[in-house]
Amino acid sequence: MTTQPNNPLHGVKLADIVTQLEAHYGWDGLAEQIDINCFKNDPSIKSTLKFLRKTPWARDKVEQLFLYTFSNQNPWNTKP
Structure with a gap:
């Protein structure tokens, strides 16, 4: 496995990204931040x-x- 020191998302799964963003913003907040239908409907x-x-x-x-x-x-x- 090669390392990617310049890629901050290396090793982070898309499912984890979406889950953390949904927990932080909620679906309505995500729809406000990024105008795409998968967050709205x-x-x-x-x-x-x-x-x-x-x-x-x-x-x-x-x-x-x-x-x-x-x-x-x-x-x-606000995370330490």
């Missing part, structure tokens, strides 16, 4: 993962929100 982890795996631009937005929300460099991050 009958959202679930399973349907969201299916959509994100088929839609690279949406996955990029979700990954960027995850990095922004849970990054140590974010001044609004």
Whole structure:
């Protein structure tokens, strides 16, 4: 297995990203942050993962929100 020192998402599963974001923002909050229907119309982890795996631009937005929300460099991050 090769290491990817410049990839902050290396080893993080998409399911974990979506689960943590949903726990932090809720579905309504995610829909406000990223305007995609999988967060608005009958959202679930399973349907969201299916959509994100088929839609690279949406996955990029979700990954960027995850990095922004849970990054140590974010001044609004309250995690120690």
